[in-house]
Amino acid sequence: MVKLIQKTALLLIVLMALNCLFLRGTEFYEKKLIVVAPEANVHLDPSSTSPVIDVLKRGSILYLAADRPFRKVWKYIYYTPGYSSITKAGYILADKVRALFKVTKVYTIHGGQPQPVIMQEQKGHFRRILWGMSPEEVVALEGEPLYQEEKEEVRRLDFASTFGGIHGLLSYYFVNDQLVAAQFAVRTLPSKKTTWMSLYSVLKEVLDHDFGQAQEEGNISASQRKSFSGLKGLPQNLCLESKWESEETQVLLRFIRDGQDVSLEIRAQGRPELGLAQK
Numbered sequence: 001m002v003k004l005i006q007k008t009a010l011l012l013i014v015l016m017a018l019n020c021l022f023l024r025g026t027e028f029y030e031k032k033l034i035v036v037a038p039e040a041n042v043h044l045d046p047s048s049t050s051p052v053i054d055v056l057k058r059g060s061i062l063y064l065a066a067d068r069p070f071r072k073v074w075k076y077i078y079y080t081p082g083y084s085s086i087t088k089a090g091y092i093l094a095d096k097v098r099a100l101f102k103v104t105k106v107y108t109i110h111g112g113q114p115q116p117v118i119m120q121e122q123k124g125h126f127r128r129i130l131w132g133m134s135p136e137e138v139v140a141l142e143g144e145p146l147y148q149e150e151k152e153e154v155r156r157l158d159f160a161s162t163f164g165g166i167h168g169l170l171s172y173y174f175v176n177d178q179l180v181a182a183q184f185a186v187r188t189l190p191s192k193k194t195t196w197m198s199l200y201s202v203l204k205e206v207l208d209h210d211f212g213q214a215q216e217e218g219n220i221s222a223s224q225r226k227s228f229s230g231l232k233g234l235p236q237n238l239c240l241e242s243k244w245e246s247e248e249t250q251v252l253l254r255f256i257r258d259g260q261d262v263s264l265e266i267r268a269q270g271r272p273e274l275g276l277a278q279k
Helices: 002-023 025-029 135-142 196-211 222-227
Strands: 032-035 039-043 052-057 061-064 074-079 088-093 097-099 147-151 154-163 166-175 178-186 237-245 249-258 261-270
Touching (some): 052 088, 166 196, 196 249, 196 261
Antiparallel strands (some): 032 061, 032 097, 039 052, 039 088, 061 074, 074 088, 147 154, 166 178, 178 261
């Protein structure tokens, strides 16, 4: 009888532990954050009057260091900046960031009879999209956006996404509710072992697969990749670009270092040119 009670108690403990794990399942995915504001200050303390130790750009990837917010509006975070391999930590305003692995609601667009939108991957197209799609059709594919804004008749939707297995901020641009351009931006290194040149090479390989050999490209030799293994090996001012062009799409892969400012991004736009890749 005693053994039965002990087994029952043990089973209850295990079930309670599993229940807690499932209830907190999404919490673990929300440890990673992404900056959605144009710029976000990282403070030494949870106060706007505290010294600013860094300024992060939209698309920077961060990690949550504490589950509970400080003073309700501050998050304690850590990250590896693009200009250094040393991990930094500080406080950032909660409204400047969003959870990278946010639980999203996926919308399905119906026309007439209820049928889900199905997009087949095609070479010559950026991701699974077609130029001219509406915001609703893009949301059906990407899920609910992290952030959106409309300025000068251009509407932008931001999504936490991946390209070639690399995390970044994916932005879609619409004019008159028609998709005309897209951007995928990486602002911070995902780990100390990762280099900017390795990320550039991965993105280039994916684009080479989707669009064929680049018409204009900045190739990185093995010796250069080795010498550029850390940011210290990179010139203070460097711009590396590769360009592709298909019947439907123009794509630019660009890595820029301007002193301490580092960015890696893909810009894509439909043809004919609408001049929106520079917005």
